[in-house]
Amino acid sequence: MVPQSEVVIRQEAFLDGRVLFVNAPTDDLLSNLASNINASVWTWNFNDFQYFQARQATVHFGVELPQGAFDQAIVFVPKSKELLNYILHNLASRLSLGASIFLVGEKKGGVERASKQLLPYGKTLKLDSARHCQMWQTVLEKNTTAKALEDWAQRYTVPTPQGDLNICALPGVFSQNRLDVGTAVFLPYLSKVSSGKIADFGCGAGVISAYLAKLNPKNRIFAMDVDAFALASTKMTFEENSLVPEQLEIKAVSGIEDAPLFLHAIVSNPPFHQGIQTDYNASENLCKTARRHLKSDGELWIVANRFLNYPVLIEQSFGQCITKADQQGFKVLFASTQKKS
Incomplete structure (x- = not known):
């Protein structure tokens, strides 16, 4: 114990x-x-x-x-x-x-x-x-009256080329008060993500999911997280931005192994904290096994701290890993299952 x-x-x-x-x-x-x-x-x-x-x-x-x-x-x-x-x-x-x-x-x-x-x-x-x-x-010497869940959310705005995104983040959710640097570096590259059936692994407050939905109303987003507060935040963020609810599927997961198959793309600002502890298992497993969940021309897009060894793990699985950006201590990494001619 x-x-x-x-x-x-x-x-x-x-x-x-x-x-x-x-x-x-x-x-x-x-x-x-x-x-x-x-x-x-x-x-x-x-x-x-x-x-x-x-x-x-x-x-x-x-x-x-x-x-x-x-x-x-x-x-x-x-x-x-x-x-x-x-x-x-x-x-x-x-x-x-x-x-x-x-x-x-x-x-x-x-x-x-x-x-x-x-x-x-x-x-x-x-x-x-x-x-x-x-x-x-x-x-207990005094009772309280329970407040609506929405009243606990922090709200902030993220400007994008498609217009402002209004983000709702519940207590304990990653980057509750403002956009984190990694996602800010990542956002300009999301317009290049293959459209279709897309998984956002470690969805947090739903910034990436909401932007992908806004980019293309035909995108179907699977917002996946281990944390119920993150999943509820993503749902609230979709509602706050009047995005079509049918575009979004909320999914509680243990790891990438719970993702759907035949995805057009997996995008992630991968989590590496489990409570107070640092835990890279979920994100390293994503790099190693994401390929199994992608179509034959599927894509993996990740933003991660520069010092992490994700490019090596992605190369071992996909055969190559392209660094699309290296800014402010973060790298945007890309890999594709497409066969090389």
């Missing part, structure tokens, strides 16, 4: 009844809980959802709090301060007064700072500090 889970086990005497585990780690915590604890899990990470499903846990995947009544909740601190605000607000709208909300996290993950976000809801007490982790408790 990870240290956070070990700290929870040390303090499980505080737990009883229907307990919601929010953003729980994928380990053996649930199977080590006492029999008086009826555990449910809420996650927005599709990989984590599949992990708990495979172990027959009661698990909910999505951006909304799961249905049902809960006596207590344990929140494992997410990376995003805004996302924690969203979680705590929604828990305070559902739990009864006097219920406990516990917060668990690593010191290096900012649990001490995060504990201050509990203060608006009741008296806060540090229960434990061990294994470089802390566990805090708040007894």
